Amino acid sequence: MASYFDEHNCEPLEAGQQPNHHLHLARLLLDSGVGAELELEFGRIFGGVDGRKQPPAAKHVIDGLKSTNKFNADEKCAVCLKEFDLNGTKELPCRHKFCTDCIVRWLKLVNSCPMCRVELPTDDHDYEEYKKQKERVKERQVALDELHNSMFS
Ligand SMILES: [Zn+2]
Ligand SMILES: [Zn+2]
Incomplete structure (x- = not known):
């Protein structure tokens, strides 16, 4: 099946960077919202053995995300590729950091870390x-x- 990804997955990667399908999807989703085609792709990637789609993270998990200001000056949010903001950066239990905006929007869609896919509790x-x-x-x-x-x- 020629998917949305095959057509759009043409960004040049920085040296040493591995293609990260999952992360790429996170960017697309946050950039463009969930379209029908993207939703399909989404289901395929997050589908478990029986194709069950991962639900959003639990509200209390999103509300309780830990803020952090411990990061290097040149560290960037892996989703939007912007540098971290001292007042708007969250750390997940897996220690991955994202800007608040990105990770909150992401976790309202799916309950796993965009980097390592560790799952968070859901409602x-x-x-x-x-x-x-x-x-x-x-x-x-x-x-x-x-x-x-x-x-x-
Ligand atoms: Zn971000
Ligand atoms: Zn992670």
């Missing part, structure tokens, strides 16, 4: 249940693997 009961179930399946798999290893090694 979406169904999604939280789904996450727990996924976690349980994983634990069971680990337990089975361990059992297997102890029996056959």
Whole structure:
């Protein structure tokens, strides 16, 4: 499928910079809002095993984002590429920093860090249940693997 990305993913990368599909999407979303095509792409990237789309971060998480003024003078927000503002910079639990405007808008769309995709809690009961179930399946798999290893090694 020729996607929005294939057509628009032509920005030159700075030396040493890896293409970051996820980050690119964050920029597009914040630049242009969510169009139908972008929404599709969004669902594809954030879709889990069963294609479930990640919900926004919980309101209390967004409201409670930690402000920070600890950054280097030349550090930039990875989303909008502007230098950080002493009074308007937030740090996520994963230690990634963004300007307040970018990260608040982002987290109202999706509950994960634009850089590393660590997930934050959501207000979406169904999604939280789904996450727990996924976690349980994983634990069971680990337990089975361990059992297997102890029996056959
Ligand atoms: Zn920004
Ligand atoms: Zn992060």
